[in-house]
Amino acid sequence: xxxNLKLKLKMSVRTPFYYYDLALLENTLQSMTEAVTNPxxxxxxxxxxxxxxxxxxxxKDHGLGADCVSGNEIKKALEIGFEPQDIVLAGxxxxxxxxxxxxxxxxHSINCESIEELEVINEIAERHNAIANIAFRINPNVxxxxxxxxxxxxxxxxxxxxxxxxxxxxxxxxQHKNLALKGIHFHIGSQxxxxxxxxxxxxxxxxxxxxxxxxxxxxxxxNVGGGLGINYTDPDAQLIPNFIEYFKVFxxxxxLEKGQTVHFELGxxxxxxxxxxxxxxxxxxxxxxxxFAIIDAGMTDLMRPALYNAFHKIENLTKDGNNESYHVVxxxxxxxDTFGKTDLPKTSRGDFLMIRSAGAYGQVLSxxxxxxxxxxxxYSDDTTLEEYISNSKEVLEEQAF
Numbered sequence: 001x002x003x004n005l006k007l008k009l010k011m012s013v014r015t016p017f018y019y020y021d022l023a024l025l026e027n028t029l030q031s032m033t034e035a036v037t038n039p040x041x042x043x044x045x046x047x048x049x050x051x052x053x054x055x056x057x058x059x060k061d062h063g064l065g066a067d068c069v070s071g072n073e074i075k076k077a078l079e080i081g082f083e084p085q086d087i088v089l090a091g092x093x094x095x096x097x098x099x100x101x102x103x104x105x106x107x108h109s110i111n112c113e114s115i116e117e118l119e120v121i122n123e124i125a126e127r128h129n130a131i132a133n134i135a136f137r138i139n140p141n142v143x144x145x146x147x148x149x150x151x152x153x154x155x156x157x158x159x160x161x162x163x164x165x166x167x168x169x170x171x172x173x174x175q176h177k178n179l180a181l182k183g184i185h186f187h188i189g190s191q192x193x194x195x196x197x198x199x200x201x202x203x204x205x206x207x208x209x210x211x212x213x214x215x216x217x218x219x220x221x222x223n224v225g226g227g228l229g230i231n232y233t234d235p236d237a238q239l240i241p242n243f244i245e246y247f248k249v250f251x252x253x254x255x256l257e258k259g260q261t262v263h264f265e266l267g268x269x270x271x272x273x274x275x276x277x278x279x280x281x282x283x284x285x286x287x288x289x290x291x292f293a294i295i296d297a298g299m300t301d302l303m304r305p306a307l308y309n310a311f312h313k314i315e316n317l318t319k320d321g322n323n324e325s326y327h328v329v330x331x332x333x334x335x336x337d338t339f340g341k342t343d344l345p346k347t348s349r350g351d352f353l354m355i356r357s358a359g360a361y362g363q364v365l366s367x368x369x370x371x372x373x374x375x376x377x378x379y380s381d382d383t384t385l386e387e388y389i390s391n392s393k394e395v396l397e398e399q400a401f
Contacts (some may be wrong), residue, residue: 012344015280015352016297016375018363019385020055025274025359028240029062030268035243038251040261044088047073049267050275052377056080059270065108067226069264078105086103088223088263090137090185092160099124102132109133111223113183115169118176125178134173135183135223138163140204145295159185160363166208170215181217183263184208187225190268195249198224202253209255219260222387224234224250226265230272232311241269261398267358275359277302277375278317278385281351288289292326293347298330299337299373302358303365306336317352317389326356332370 036043044065047056051073057080060066065086066077077087089102090111102110103125112118112134125132139160161169173181188201205222212219228246229236246269250262279297286292304310314328323343330337339355347353366374378388 013376013378015278016295016301017278018358018375018377019276019278019354020052020359020377021274021276021380022054023380024239025055025058025271028270028274029059031240032266033062034241035247038247038262040256041247041250041264042221042261043264043266044086045270046265046267047077048364050075050271050362051364053080054377054379055271055274055359057180067267071095071101074098074101074107076107078118084108088135088265090187096120096124100128103128103130106130109135109182109221109223111135111137112169113137115161115165115172118169118172118179122176122306129210131178131180132180133182134179135182135185135221136161136166136169136173137185137187137400138166138208139357140186140188140201140208140213161230163204163208165209167215168210170217181219183219183221183223184212185223185225187265188227190227191229192227193229195245196251198227198246198312199253202250204349206253206255209257217271218257219350220253220265221261222256223263223265224254226267226269228266228269230268230357232313235273235313239273243269270360272357272360275357275362277312277355277358277362278378278388279355281347281349281353283349284326284347287327290325290341293326293328293344293353295328295330295339295353297339297355297375298332298370298372299334300332300367300369300372301365302339302355304358304361305339307335307365311340312358313356314339315346315354315356316341316344316347317385319347319351321345332372352392354385 044067045059046067048069060080060082066078066082068074068087068089071090076085084105084107088109099121110132121132137160139162143286147378173179186201188197216265228241230241264395277297279295281293281295283294285294299306325343325345326344326347368374
């Protein structure tokens with residue numbers, strides 16, 4: 001396939017589609033790896049944020065591990081080339097098949113979220129004549145100061161072993177010969193913009209480490225989860241999060257024993273700004289209270305606004321000029337299929353809109369509700385957005401909107 005033909009085929013991709021800026025992804029990964037100055041710090045990428053093959057391959061090439069929450073994510077990580085010893089598995093409802101997969105491949109650790117889970121893991125490990133490495137996921141009751149639907153570290157949340165039950169969990173694991181307690185795991189929430197919750201997490205982690213040390217238990221690793229947020233409101237003001245200050249918090253507040261490693265599970269902060277959802281305006285409709293810009297992307301392509309009332313900055317790639325107010329909505333037969341109200345240059349049918357900061361929890365949450373096609377992916381080394389838009393009229397004028 002010649003490069004020109006490849007480009008033409010990419011130009012023929014219908015909207016909506018996801019556009020990934022690989023240069024920004026590379027720069028983000030470079031910034032993050034340079035910020036990790038402690039050789040005992042290890043970053044695992046949270047595959048649930050974005051599982052596109054090219055994204056995963058780029059991340060693996062930068063030396064990150066993989067944080068998985070399903071068996072299929074483990075399979076994908078292995079397929080991409082992540083080493084088993086760089087893979088961890090979490091999740092409050094791991095199936096027997098998922099645990100069998102993890103144990104049979106000898107992954108780094110299984111983050112156990114309940115005392116009841118230990119017996120099941122032990123039985124499966126025994127069948128494999130293996131020792132399963134366990135990290136207790138502990139609910140530290142730390143307020144992440146984020147949206148209530150993406151907080152995970154409070155007593156009211158379903159995740160993890162309550163910190164008050166830690167001793168009972170230790171008593172239980174010591175009874176199983178095919179389990180080895182190697183670490184502890186925390187994850188207090190997502191899209192955290194203040195560093196204070198991470199400092200509070202360190203204090204709780206220190207208390208747990210001290211309590212276990214008093215029982216004669218040495219932990220090989222402390223997994224502090226992820227949660228570092230991005231700037232959705234003004235993405236260009238901070239395309240790359242301040243990784244230096246983030247890692248400094250753990251350097252400053254987390255007390256480690258000699259030989260202990262610290263694991264991080266970053267997702268959104270790595271891929272969030274590198275992806276955008278590109279959509280086309282189908283109609284501009286005058287409503288009773290506002291003008292509607294009806295686009296061909298919907299909640300099936302980007303669920304976050306419907307799920308969390310999340311804000312994404314929207315830009316008109318086709319027009320400049322004075323702004324008018326629009327309610328940007330999708331075509332799905334649901335009232336929640338809306339991307340919010342925003343100001344845009346005078347917008348018309350056929351204009352291209354870009355929904356920013358959609359690289360995390362965008363494409364992975366998509367569905368084919370209403371039997372819609374799933375949005376494809378275009379990468380910046382295939383074409384720039386400017387090239388796509390300038391050439392799309394020739395290619396798309398033969399296609400129906």
